Amino acid sequence: MNSTLSPLPKSFYIKPTLEVAKDLLGCVLVKITDEGITSGVIVETEAYLGVNDRAAHSFQNRRTKRTEIMFHEPGLVYTYQMHTHCLVNVVTGGLGIPEAVLIRAVEPLSGIELMLKRRPVSNIKNLTSGPGKLTKALGITMDDYGKAFYNSSLFIAEGKQPLTVEQGTRIGINNSGEAKDYPYRFFIPGNPFVSR
Template identity: 60%
Template sequence: MTEILPESFFYQPTLELAKALLGCQLVKHTDHGIASGYIVETEAYRGPADQAAHSYNNRRTKRTEVMFGKPGRAYTHRMHTHCLINVVSGEIEMPESVLIRAVEPAEGIDLMYERRGQMPAKNLTNGPGKLTKALGISMEDYGLPMFEPPIYIAKGYTPENISTGPRIGIDNTGEAKDYPWRFWVTDNLYVSRKR
């Protein structure tokens, strides 16, 4: 039986949460079935002072509103044609989040292939847009608590080693592009980028 992590799990500093999520299971229930994966890569975004964050300078919009609330909620947003999933973190009115960048498939792998097509297994969920499509995560999940179905974080395993480095795809963000706020399970096959 999958053990869902309680709401209290999400009440930790953003950088700590980004590391604590590694090895946990991201689970999504849909009408087509359940799909899940072990989180193997995350990126932390620290809100008002982080030029790479959507909430930089306390930017409060319809899109970022959920980040100003309680931690442990789903912040889904579109990047090009892809839906990405973040876990809201930080204190209320301190809009921070953790982007889930990659997962290692666990449950519902056949369903993931139906959604993504045939490809090498390592390419199925090794990116933030790939994993949401594979798991059936959509913009409709915006604002949902991530500690109860249909979308939640459950216990998984504790990684032996965690690597850290700069975040990806944020080149025009001043010094923020160099912050070592990307975390990944060292040598995991499903990480989107190894360095």
């Protein structure tokens, strides 16, 4: 792995949530554990715009033990459990503005052997092509909740901005009324690790 990878500064996250969701594409998600270092290029994200977004956990200012971190400063880690999976989000929006960006898929970059040990798959395309798949492969857990992406063992480093970005509706939120049609999903077209 490129040893010069270092966390993006806190300032990267201090901008509108939809902008962060787009700008994360091409960046590198890195996780350091005792087992080793794994990383992947972010190829798909989804933005959740808080209070007025029926698909967001913080819709109508819902402040619970789970969503508490969303009300904090941008650049923090919001992990949550969905069924048996842990999903990872970047807190955005600013203090008291509970918005976040879900990292939906990454393209494996380094530590692939370790990723395959954690998530044995016969087809490499299935390794990190979904939000629950990538956390298991990279070793991201609920213990990462509340950490800072700019200052922890889970961080996002600068990558190569994609030439084109596509935008569409988010996945798996059919029960969220009009919010299911918001074009808040961003992905690198043609990348084989995009979830669908």
